[in-house]
Amino acid sequence: MDSSRSSQRPTTSQKPLGVSTETDIETGPREVRSSLGSQGGVVVSEDSLKLPKVDGGKDAWLFLVGCFVFEALVWGFPFSFGVFETYYTNNLPFSQHPSGIAAIGTCSSGGMYLIAPLTLYILEAWPSLRRLSSIFGLTIVVTALIASSFSTQVCHLILTFLYAPTMFYLDEWFINKKGLAFGIMWAGVGTSGVIFPFLLTTLLDAHGFATSLRVWAIAMLVLCLPLIHFVKPRLPTPAPPLLRQPISYAFLFTRTHVTLQLCNILEGLGFFLPAIYLPSYAQSLSLQPIAGTALLATLNIFSVLGSIGMGFLCDRLCVHTVIAISTAGATLSVFLLWGLATELPLLVVFAATYGFFAGGFSATWAGMMKEVQRVSTGARMGTLMGLFAAGRGVGAVLSGPVSEVLMRKDHLGGGGEDGRGARFGYGTRYGVLIVFTGVSAGFGLLCFGAKRRVV
Template identity: 40%
Template sequence: MSLHQNSFSLPPADGGKDAWMVLVSCFFIEALTWGFPFAYGVFQDHYSRLPEFEGNSSLLPAIGTTTTGIMYFGAPIVYSICRRWPRFRKISVIAGFVVIIASLIGASFATTPFQLLATQGILYGIGGAAHYFPAFLYLDEWFFARRGTAYGIVWAGGGAAGLALPLTMQWILSEYGFRTALRVWAVTSIILATPAMFFLKGRLPIHHASTGPQKVEIGFLKDPAFWIFLSGNIIQGLGYFLPTYYMPSFARAVGLKPIAGTIAVSLTNVSTMLGSVIAGWFVDRYHVTTGVNICILGTLISIFLFWGFAIYAPMLYIFAILYGIFAGGFASTWAGVIAPLKHKCPGVETGMVVTLFAAGKGLGSVISGPLSGALVDADGWSGGGGFAWGSGYGLLILFTGCTAAAQIVGWFGKQAGFVK
């Protein structure tokens, strides 16, 4: 009997060497996959000043939002396939990484905005989704009681990469150009991602093919609570990425040195790391709507009190830090949505819900690219004074704040009894 028990014993969850190694691997995969698109604002500012990209410059804002949009959109697809056929998990991780490297090398040879959109935008997004989202399956096997904290730590990886990457990329872009910058990041990714993929492993034995595909639980889709939280998440996604994409050009518009916008992007990204961990810890202990409401309040204060008056560098930096902490914490609250959903669907999986929320955010991201360009072009406050509101980005500031406030629908759903 003891031999039988030992044959099927599992390593400990929520702690231990193997669990922490998987968590560290997921952290690096997050950092490398998302850190680059989160620094796109620096590339956008650089591309907009190059003669070869002047013909279709309106496409440039769509490159960054297309990347993140496709990655988010691909989340439930990749997750469902790898959940149903577990043997594809590591294959997806490796194949996706190869596509990422191909996209970076391909973009380094681009001569038109359309080519950049196809490579740095679309191809990177496809590879990023396949490479990144199987990590959730590994994470769900290793963490249960500390799942919110684990997801928060992993999502902090994007913020960690986002601290140094914008500053480093701006230096390479200004000294050597975007072709060298893209190739340098491709080589760096290969060096850092290879060991992370090696240590990524499951806690549970992979089912033999004879057992057939594994069932994917989707009963939670009948719960109104899921759709309430998802709707708020989609609307919030319309404005979430805009500050980091436009900070460098915004800094130029208000008369600040170009480096000020890049520093602000880095501060936002590193603050997101802190906000992700705090929000993840919070939803492990309190109702998810409490965590969401705190994120909403902090985000609105950062936007309307600090970004709206950010004509001086210190004010812009304060906005960047606060926005990173509070708006960056929204994603970590996704894991907290599981608790209300379990009342009607006990078998709901965190990874499946998180990837669907990621797809919702991706929808908002894709729409926000052309929409944000239209808002800037149509800004009637431009040149009209009123601090940052008259910078040409006043409508963008207002739009970002209003979309962030949409997450309050979760709290209203709780008051109405739809969310337990």
């Protein structure tokens, strides 16, 4: 059984990945059998393992704090890319070839999403590699940032890097509060997005992009390395290490997975665009330079609340209901707020509303995984997480070039091309982009196609 099949009193059916337990998870297991199952599984006593409790306790919360900070540092850079987009557009040498600038941010985030199926497959098939992969992932991130600092053309900046296996550990540390835990972990991205835009703006203005990227790389190394001690598994690694674990893809073409994945990809096409274009949109309206950074920070701080809120709801409501809440709020905010906004106050309201509802969408992955596991019990968490992350990555990577094409389209009328004189956002050169973002957000409602009929 998988961890998503819960009951009133969590027992054997609620177990961490690769482990079977035979008592209440609150008191700890009497015996733990490795995922070798009937072919050589080793049974050990509770006293010899002394496993920390799940869903709470000092170790679980320290682990989650470590994940939160790790997420903030790793994902904060691509999610604050709007600051760089404005800088690159207005400064040499990148301003000479601006056509690929938007793709830098979408590819840096999209690349990490797209590589997730491969890395999570490796870590699910060979669990003994998980601890080492944290160090390897950090090395890739720091190397990519330093290499980017030597770039002189846009194409040299499109680099991707690897992410550590916190998803597997979280599946061991949190069972009944899994949605909330995922939400808190992913809230780290929004938290960094509150602080980093101001920090990066100051660095870019004072030292330029090359020094800023190198400072960022050093900060990543110094801050992330100690966190690896806390971001650790709850369950002991079998000794000797397990052989390659079989992974089933029987769920891949089920209606539930296909529909949820389609809604995930289509929603991702527009998800990143406000974070990328809000600073330059504010600049086109002749607002104060700090306005764009403030809008980005507002969007990110409310995405913190959205991630935690949507994760909390995923533990209590049907995932289709949670996705519908996220989708409705994000879609309406784009059409009714961004589309009508040419002044800072309404833009602030848009950033807050969109950040809360759209920013919490990734937290629904915990509920999506549960839903797929209900109809296909062989589906494993790492495989599902990798595929949903890749789906978001497809949307992220495509949104860069698509948005650049949309920005070259004629605006919807009502004002000058630079935005001044337009009554609404639709009348600026961003009008077509705004409509595209709203339509993309609305595709989240496709989730109801995955809802199982009660017979």
